[in-house]
Amino acid sequence: SRRRAPHQPGRFLSPLVLSIAREEGVSMSALEYLPGTGKENRVTKKDILDYVAAGKPSLVPQAPVAAQPAPLEPEPVPAKAAPAAIAAPAPAPAPAPTASNQAPAAKPAPSVSGGQELIEMDRMRKMIAQRMVDSVRIAPHVTSFVEADVTELVNWRNKHKDAYKKREGENLTFTPLFIQAVARAIQDFPNINVSVDGDYIIKKKDINIGIAVALPSGNLIVPVIHKADQLNLNGLSKKVNDLANRARTNKLTPADLEGGTYTLSNVGSFGNLMGTPIIMQPQVAIMAVGAIKKKPAVIETPQGDLIGVRQFMFLSHSYDHRVVDGSLGGMFVRKVADYLEQFDPNTTI
Structure with missing residues (x-):
């Protein structure tokens, strides 16, 4: 028989698992x-499909039931001349289906x-929609913005x-440079690299950064660089190019999508200057990087201030105000900007 998992109220369930459960x-x-056979006993797609294929056996422990009397034998129908017999109690009606055991009615x-x-909506779009609604409901979002001079980086x-x-036969994009800056800033501010479970904060040891990838279908997926x-x-x-290519050709594995602790979204690839991204639950923060644009700027020199053309971009940092206050959220995005602005032009690759 199927072994019962220990009760885990409020356990994390991926949008894909929730979508299959509803269907x-x-x-x-x-x-x-x-x-669950996934990381930290999480339920995987295979787990729930196997459960459905097995006929959805009962998993919830039943409450203790008091001893019941032996069932009554059916009473014979009395003859007309016989005194009226006491009728046996009618069987209790079957309990009506409840919200917990009834499949949701299709709208x-x-x-x-x-x-x-x-x-x-296709299954993925339904999953994205549910995830976004859940995140906004769960986490009070705050967004801080910083403009960074990335001339040396460009x-x-x-x-x-x-x-x-x-x-290498591959493109050198800005995304790995952004990820490197974010990873360094997380090392400086490890309280960004956490998740929330009820009244508890779970600090993550590994820095696993998800990258939002737009798919040809118009949907979105977030593979993770562990x-x-x-x-x-x-x-x-190489990791960014590999994940992005496999995402667009539908060749990602479940492991590629699990374990993210922070997410980066490059809205600049669509020509956007900034955005207010929605947090990927159960993470507590996400950053959107905007398009890089040339702008006139004041350049301070030993001889005085000059006006020159520089390359600028906006960083937008959304965070969960339950556990990340404005000071931490603001200092973090400022630190990412500092790493980008102070990029060493002698870096080798």
């Missing part, structure tokens, strides 16, 4: 007790008028990108 009519109480499709098209990339492409702080720029560049 297959698996109750939340069953999910609480379903054995009827909305009606549309002429000239409109009705498109049902010049360095322009100097090395062609040789890197020739040597232990990003332990990779050099070349390692980060």
